[in-house]
Amino acid sequence: MSVELVLKLEHREPADYFELQNAWKNKRDGTFGEFDGRTIAGLTFHRQFFLPRDEDFPMGELFSTIDAELDSGRFVIVSLWWGALYHMGVIADRTPSGEYRTVTKIGSGTYEMIDTKARIRAIKGTDIMTYVPAAAQKRATAPTTRPTRG
Numbered sequence: 001m002s003v004e005l006v007l008k009l010e011h012r013e014p015a016d017y018f019e020l021q022n023a024w025k026n027k028r029d030g031t032f033g034e035f036d037g038r039t040i041a042g043l044t045f046h047r048q049f050f051l052p053r054d055e056d057f058p059m060g061e062l063f064s065t066i067d068a069e070l071d072s073g074r075f076v077i078v079s080l081w082w083g084a085l086y087h088m089g090v091i092a093d094r095t096p097s098g099e100y101r102t103v104t105k106i107g108s109g110t111y112e113m114i115d116t117k118a119r120i121r122a123i124k125g126t127d128i129m130t131y132v133p134a135a136a137q138k139r140a141t142a143p144t145t146r147p148t149r150g
Contacts, residue, residue, distance in 0.1 A: 001021040
């Protein structure tokens with residue numbers, strides 16, 4: 001549960017906090033939409049780039065948004081293709097080469113990826129989850145939907 005991991009990394013919940021994971025269990029149809037606009041432990045989460053994954057995906061804008069979040073000292077939750085399904089991870093920082101370092105947990109294993117941009121390009125885009133302290137209540141400006149083509 002990536003939202004829960006962010007809460008722990010931000011020292012909003014203790015390491016032994018598993019309330020969200022226990023409620024989620026083995027849910028396979030969950031999305032970032034279930035957390036969009038929701039405030040948990042003083043952080044308000046926002047789903048961004050919920051767009052079709054295709055050649056028109058605004059990849060540069062996505063990467064600029066992720067960079068801005070990291071530069072502001074915040075983590076970014078990302079949805080990545082993992083084997084036969086999408087799995088969430090937390091972009092923690094950048095490598096010296098400019099790639100994103102993403103961590104995720106699957107069962108009792110912790111995995112680190114340093115090819116996150118390549119994975120995002122391979123699936124032609126992805127949605128992310130960002131957050132702000134609840135007191136700030138400023139909405140991120142990145143697109144959440146793509147206008148219809150006319």
